[in-house]
Amino acid sequence: MTNYREILRLKYLGFNNTQIAQSVNCSRTTVVNVIHLAEENGLQYPLSEQVSDKALFEILYPAVSSKQTYKMPDYDYVYNELKRDGVTRDLLWRVYVEECHRNGELPYQSTQFNKLYNDYLHKKNATMHLDHKPGEIMQVDWAGDTAQILDTDTGESIKVYIFVATLPYSGYSYVEGFFSMNQECWVSAHVNALKYFGGAPKIIQCDNLKTGVVKHGKDEIELNRAYQELAEHYNTAIIPARVRAPKDKAFVEGTVKMHLGPVHEIPPPFCPAVLFSITPLFMVNFPPLEEILTAPPFNLVELLIIVLLLLFYVLT
Numbered sequence: 001m002t003n004y005r006e007i008l009r010l011k012y013l014g015f016n017n018t019q020i021a022q023s024v025n026c027s028r029t030t031v032v033n034v035i036h037l038a039e040e041n042g043l044q045y046p047l048s049e050q051v052s053d054k055a056l057f058e059i060l061y062p063a064v065s066s067k068q069t070y071k072m073p074d075y076d077y078v079y080n081e082l083k084r085d086g087v088t089r090d091l092l093w094r095v096y097v098e099e100c101h102r103n104g105e106l107p108y109q110s111t112q113f114n115k116l117y118n119d120y121l122h123k124k125n126a127t128m129h130l131d132h133k134p135g136e137i138m139q140v141d142w143a144g145d146t147a148q149i150l151d152t153d154t155g156e157s158i159k160v161y162i163f164v165a166t167l168p169y170s171g172y173s174y175v176e177g178f179f180s181m182n183q184e185c186w187v188s189a190h191v192n193a194l195k196y197f198g199g200a201p202k203i204i205q206c207d208n209l210k211t212g213v214v215k216h217g218k219d220e221i222e223l224n225r226a227y228q229e230l231a232e233h234y235n236t237a238i239i240p241a242r243v244r245a246p247k248d249k250a251f252v253e254g255t256v257k258m259h260l261g262p263v264h265e266i267p268p269p270f271c272p273a274v275l276f277s278i279t280p281l282f283m284v285n286f287p288p289l290e291e292i293l294t295a296p297p298f299n300l301v302e303l304l305i306i307v308l309l310l311l312f313y314v315l316t
Contacts, residue, residue: 162177
């Protein structure tokens with residue numbers, strides 16, 4: 001069931017209809033209809049505590065049901081449109097849904113839409129181009145590799161889990177280690193990252209781990225309660241990546257692979273052979289990370305000069 005209360009909350013915070021649709025996992029048309037119906041019925045956020053989710057639904061939509069057949073998408077059109085720059089499956093699905101609503105027809109959900117398109121393509125793959133704006137999104141995840149510290153009393157090796165937050169537009173990242181990946185550490189990591197960046201983005205994009213997302217179905221996204229409260233506190237929206245779609249948060253994945261790598265392979269003098277507490281790992285890891293991420297990029301002239309110098313060195 002669509003989270004109508006969350007739609008009204010995000011609209012109250014100033015998010016546009018497309019961003020709200022992505023956060024609540026519904027079509028943009030649904031968002032527009034809910035906002036329009038709320039205005040017609042005099043509903044404004046914050047809602048009264050007496051208005052339950054069921055009551056809100058009954059106010060917005062009277063109990064009307066009708067049996068309809070699904071409208072088959074025009075996949076010839078979809079195939080040709082996907083050849084154009086900037087056009088994605090998700091965009092075409094939303095256009096298809098809006099067209100169905102205008103014509104009073106029943107659209108397929110995105111999962112079935114994509115499945116039917118995959119059948120049409122006979123297992124032909126497609127990629128998605130993502131554009132980002134400054135300060136719009138923060139992507140977060142736990143790194144796949146863990147660090148190890150040595151307990152000086154028992155000699156036991158203890159795992160340290162690496163939290164990574166990345167701003168896709170700039171590639172600027174925050175890294176912190178924890179002894180657990182539980183709810184408290186997950187929320188604390190977000191708070192520390194936002195403090196480090198000096199502000200909150202419009203959108204936080206995470207993976208579908210249980211400390212963040214309770215349920216991610218084709219019709220509904222349910223966030224962990226503490227995670228939802230964090231979003232409300234910072235006036236931001238949380239949009240989980242699609243299930244088994246790591247490219248949705250490719251920038252934080254890239255930070256983990258390119259800049260952190262397996263933690264145990266960080267060479268001296270940046271990382272000592274044995275760590276005895278969680279602090280020194282990140283005291284030594286932050287400077288190299290920031291040097292990489294804040295270094296100015298080469299321009300074409302500088303790159304050409306470097307190549308010519310290397311060729312001269314090799315030939316002589």
